[in-house]
Amino acid sequence: MNRSRVVYVVSDSVGETAEFVVRAAASQFDHGHFDIRRISYVDHVEAIEEIVAAAAEVAGFIAYTLILPALREAMREAAARANVRAVDIMGPMMTAFEDVFNAMPALRPGLIHQLDDDYFRRVEAIEFAVKYDDGRDSRGLARADVVLIGVSRTSKTPLSMYLAHRRLRVANVPLVPEVQPPEELFALPHGRVIGLTIRSEELNEIRQERLRALGLTDSASYASHARILEELRFADDVMRRVGCPVIDVSKLAVEETASKVMTLLEWPKSRAIPYS
Amino acid sequence: MNRSRVVYVVSDSVGETAEFVVRAAASQFDHGHFDIRRISYVDHVEAIEEIVAAAAEVAGFIAYTLILPALREAMREAAARANVRAVDIMGPMMTAFEDVFNAMPALRPGLIHQLDDDYFRRVEAIEFAVKYDDGRDSRGLARADVVLIGVSRTSKTPLSMYLAHRRLRVANVPLVPEVQPPEELFALPHGRVIGLTIRSEELNEIRQERLRALGLTDSASYASHARILEELRFADDVMRRVGCPVIDVSKLAVEETASKVMTLLEWPKSRAIPYS
Structure with missing residues (x-):
């Protein structure tokens, strides 16, 4: 890779889903040679602000799966302020489930890893x-x-x-x-x-x-x-x-x-x- | 589950990434009890129209990872015409790579499955x-x-x-x-x-x-x-x-x-x- 091109993958759970999507997209560009940094278990607003600042510093972007609405909102705001691109992976899908099936989300990060x-x-x-x-x-x-x-x-x-x-x-x-x-x-x-x-x-x-x-x-x-x-x-x-x-x-x-x-x-x- | 709630997962490759995101989102609703139907290797517009019609019929929605712009466009149009919700999983991520890193996508479905x-x-x-x-x-x-x-x-x-x-x-x-x-x-x-x-x-x-x-x-x-x-x-x-x-x-x-x-x-x- 010519220079370091950084994608931050941010999640309030493990962050597998987000990394999977980022890698699938990355494979379409320059053989996927990007610096993908996963940050798991993010659970407070200050963490999000630090990550946004780090992404701004390296001129990278952020992809996130945040289940909690407050964290999603914080990410949207911080990214907009710092002029950093932040792609919401789960948001549109969650909204589709809510709107189409009239369902209410549990809003518990990591539910997919339930020991059921x-x-x-x-x-x-x-x-x-x-x-x-x-x-x-x-x-x-x-x-x-x-x-x-x-x-x-x-x-x-x-x-x-x-x-x-x-x-x-x-x-x-x-x-x-x-x-x-x-x-x-x-x-x-x-x-x-x-x-x-x-x-x-x-x-x-x-x-x-x-x-x-x-x-x-x-x-x-x-x-x-x-x-x-x-x-x-x-x-x-x-x-x-x-x-x-x-x-x-x-x-x-x-x-x-x-x-x-x-x-x-x-x-x-x-x-x-x-x-x- | 009370009645069948169908999500079509559509891809021009295997469709793993799309199904992964859908299952992660679904886990937040009613213990993930949805009828998730994956349709792999979709490679022509007629197929997309049939899927959209099927989704309209059951009042479900569609989640898709389509790499080829013509297929993405066809999906957007057919879904809008039929008033079916269609969530584009890869599109926003692909655009982020293009815009932020000034990169050109290879636009070859299934690149992530390359035998490298x-x-x-x-x-x-x-x-x-x-x-x-x-x-x-x-x-x-x-x-x-x-x-x-x-x-x-x-x-x-x-x-x-x-x-x-x-x-x-x-x-x-x-x-x-x-x-x-x-x-x-x-x-x-x-x-x-x-x-x-x-x-x-x-x-x-x-x-x-x-x-x-x-x-x-x-x-x-x-x-x-x-x-x-x-x-x-x-x-x-x-x-x-x-x-x-x-x-x-x-x-x-x-x-x-x-x-x-x-x-x-x-x-x-x-x-x-x-x-x-």
Whole structure:
């Protein structure tokens, strides 16, 4: 980055939501190279004034999620006085809920982090995904909402974790020609298993990269290419026998693959309605 | 919920950011009980018109992250015509980046999901956390950015996963009186280890809950309470020997504990500046 361009992210709770939006917007500019400074648990007007002064000093701007009306008002006023841009992320959304549904906000910062049933379901899903990662224990298959299968390096682990955050209980099983996949896999109800595949060139590239990272040369490259084709053929065969849908993860980020998985599972039915 | 109150979440990419903001706002109203329908990869004007018509039909509203100006414009116009509220989540933030930093947006939907170095660091961190969860392999300790220690049920696993999403390489080690903690733990540089503790009453409650979930009675409750005190004493002692900071996770959600961890680690220095 040429010079420091600072965005202050301010919240009366953790400030995750605000930072998420700022990073999404920042990714559209200069590869997201900005100095993003998150300030959590801001709960009094003096703090807001200090932050506005700091933003003015560096000619940056502020993005905020403040739930308490008094803090929002203080931010608007202080920013206007100091001529600092301040983007209100939650305000317009809160107003929409109030106006459209005639609802009254609880106005308690951090409510999204409540330790409620939904929270414990998420924690349980994460623990489940870790426990049943990489075919560690095939007893998990019958209890999973979805079982991911595929050769090594098809993003099974990060995808499982991502889906766990969406409260899905996920198990994943690696497919390797030398190891017979667990019997349980073939007994699962239709639609419970999803296969992940990847183009051989891409897989080759990823594995070469890994070899180089380990300080090895790619002298075994032809052999490794033949090996990759064998693995993919084996995986194809297992997926056909299971009769599962298959997602090609080549060039897909985990979030994008997850979106496809949730569509296939229609999980939850009311949420994932991709248009195309 | 009394009647169906629908929020359409519309994006020309996956739509994660938009859904995140909507859920954060929704949590302030009626415990977040709304029918949130995410529509991903919207890429033409006709799709937008259909969604606006659907939202009008159910008297709901729309929240959108559209990167392409033509789609944003189409949304604004269609919503105004149909008298449907439509909240633009990314627009004001994009404009702030343009105006304040004089930057030009790339205008490519999904840029945040780019498979760049940052993405691969995140995937690697997640794989690392799964591999070195629950003291599975103490060789990971020396390579970790942070090592979490604590008794069972102090959220070590979900916390590790959460921090992994923030690109931290995390290992965690359970503390149990019967098992000597790995020697490596005591050789780590100062500041690398963080202890997690919890109030005994809270831990007791969590474990009783778990017993009930397993269909067992709590007849062993006094014994279990003595056991809990023993475990906590043992953990305290290990933490003192390691000389690590300790976070009390009682009543904290994982996101809140994570915020404290990042502050302790000053990771990354420019981001985590909690105010209080």
